[in-house]
Amino acid sequence: MKVILVTGASSGIGKATALELLRAGHTVYGAARRVPAMDDLRDAGGHALPMDAREPADLERVVRTAVEEQGRLDVLINNAGTVLHGAAEDVPLARARDLFEVNLFAPARLTQLALPHMRARGSGTIVNVSSIGGEISLPLGCWYYASKHALEAYSDSLRMEVEPFGIDVVIIQPGIIRTDFEDHTAQDLREISGSTAYGPMAEKMAQQAEAQSTAGAPASDPGLVAATIRDAIEADKPLTRYAVGWLADKPLTRYAVGWLADKLLDLDRTLPDRDFDALATKSLR
Numbered sequence: 001m002k003v004i005l006v007t008g009a010s011s012g013i014g015k016a017t018a019l020e021l022l023r024a025g026h027t028v029y030g031a032a033r034r035v036p037a038m039d040d041l042r043d044a045g046g047h048a049l050p051m052d053a054r055e056p057a058d059l060e061r062v063v064r065t066a067v068e069e070q071g072r073l074d075v076l077i078n079n080a081g082t083v084l085h086g087a088a089e090d091v092p093l094a095r096a097r098d099l100f101e102v103n104l105f106a107p108a109r110l111t112q113l114a115l116p117h118m119r120a121r122g123s124g125t126i127v128n129v130s131s132i133g134g135e136i137s138l139p140l141g142c143w144y145y146a147s148k149h150a151l152e153a154y155s156d157s158l159r160m161e162v163e164p165f166g167i168d169v170v171i172i173q174p175g176i177i178r179t180d181f182e183d184h185t186a187q188d189l190r191e192i193s194g195s196t197a198y199g200p201m202a203e204k205m206a207q208q209a210e211a212q213s214t215a216g217a218p219a220s221d222p223g224l225v226a227a228t229i230r231d232a233i234e235a236d237k238p239l240t241r242y243a244v245g246w247l248a249d250k251p252l253t254r255y256a257v258g259w260l261a262d263k264l265l266d267l268d269r270t271l272p273d274r275d276f277d278a279l280a281t282k283s284l285r
Contacts, residue, residue: 008080010037020226053106063113078107079129086192103147136268173243185209
């Protein structure tokens with residue numbers, strides 16, 4: 001059984017992953033700002049640690065705690081993340097920097113802290129939870145997409161560097177997952193771009209987000225992502241990327257991508273850029 005640290009474990013994919021790994025018999029440390037929201041993790045036999053991804057001392061403490069209490073750290077799952085919507089021209093750069101702090105630099109620092117322990121044992125796995133947005137980009141979310149593109153590039157370089165030490169690097173690419181991650185989309189759009197030149201586009205996207213929330217738009221359960229992460233860390237030779245979810249109501253394979261995600265990825269990889277742009281913005285014009 002493995003000693004595992006999961007960030008962002010208070011909700012969504014992180015919580016589902018921590019609970020899935022506990023059921024599988026692993027020793028799991030969950031880290032998040034909302035510690036009371038991890039009571040079910042504790043009840044299941046896990047460890048709940050307070051952590052703000054923006055605080056370097058917190059990152060050092062959670063890795064140190066796991067290693068001191070268990071004598072090792074076998075798996076780091078960098079799942080904590082944030083999202084921001086608004087036009088590139090409108091988003092305050094301070095907010096963009098904050099997003100990168102959470103989505104890129106916190107995982108990078110946690111990785112730096114975990115790697116010496118993994119190298120000493122000659123084994124380990126770094127799991128970076130990205131998104132289909134790590135490959136595609138859509139309007140009014142440039143900084144989120146930029147952070148996930150950066151996380152994937154970082155992961156690809158890291159994978160080649162640490163492979164000689166017996167360490168795997170895995171990228172997880174969820175599609176649309178049923179969580180509260182996008183709950184503030186409409187609010188962000190109106191606050192940041194609602195009264196600017198991009199207002200009409202922002203308002204259309206905000207209305208679509210609200211309609212999808214009200215109607216219960218199709219989405220994959222976070223448990224499917226959690227099961228995929230478990231498969232990856234328990235595999236002798238994991239894949240380098242797992243795109244995760246369902247397509248419509250028809251289950252495909254465990255590694256089938258999220259709601260419509262396979263179509264978007266295929267289109268992005270094959271269509272000329274301007275054709276993809278036209279398709280991605282059609283409903284916002």
